[in-house]
Amino acid sequence: xxxxxxxxxxxxxxxxxxxxxxxxxxxxxxxxxxxxxxxxxxxxxxxxxxxxxxxxxxxxxxxxxxxxxxxxxxxxxxxxxxxxxxxxxxxxxxxxxxxxxxxxxxxxxxxxxxxxxxxxxxxxxxxxxxxxxxxxxxxxxxxxxxx
Numbered sequence: 001x002x003x004x005x006x007x008x009x010x011x012x013x014x015x016x017x018x019x020x021x022x023x024x025x026x027x028x029x030x031x032x033x034x035x036x037x038x039x040x041x042x043x044x045x046x047x048x049x050x051x052x053x054x055x056x057x058x059x060x061x062x063x064x065x066x067x068x069x070x071x072x073x074x075x076x077x078x079x080x081x082x083x084x085x086x087x088x089x090x091x092x093x094x095x096x097x098x099x100x101x102x103x104x105x106x107x108x109x110x111x112x113x114x115x116x117x118x119x120x121x122x123x124x125x126x127x128x129x130x131x132x133x134x135x136x137x138x139x140x141x142x143x144x145x146x147x
Contacts, residue, residue: 004069007077011146018067018145025069025077030119032073035104039070040079040147044103050120051088051136056127062086062140078147085141091116092133101141 002010004025012019028035028047038044054061066083099112117131124131 001074001076004071004075004077007069008080011080015145021067023067023069023080025071027071027073027075029123032071036070036072036078038103039081039142039144042144044101045143046098046101046103046139046141048094048098048102048116049138049140050124050131051138052129053123053127054138056129061138067145068142079144080146081142082145083140083142085139087139088136089139090133091120091131091135091137094137094139098139 008023035044049062051061062083064083064086068081068083069077070079070081072078094109094112094116096109099109100107102112104115105111120131120135124135
């Protein structure tokens, strides 16, 4: 399997306009292989993260135009994505449309809420933070550039 750097170089050969772009390499917080596969298949075109976690981790918030190499559980590159939309909203205000774009389970808001509460509650607790319906989340939409 290629390293992230080799994968990026192969991508840049096909899309030279990205040559001088910086990128981040990351995997999803849970079900890394399954979610990376959904992205590659075009089923998953959005993700949600906790606003406060960016401050705790000293990471910048995602921005439109950000480019990322998505990794599987083993840290192997699976695809390159570009962020197309980013907005912040209370957890309780995440829409059915956003849940559908996330492409997980039956794509319903009910499934999305349960899966994300099951992820966010223990994750926030491990950081010493409280998670509830009014917690601000970062909703991000993206497109696949290369797979």
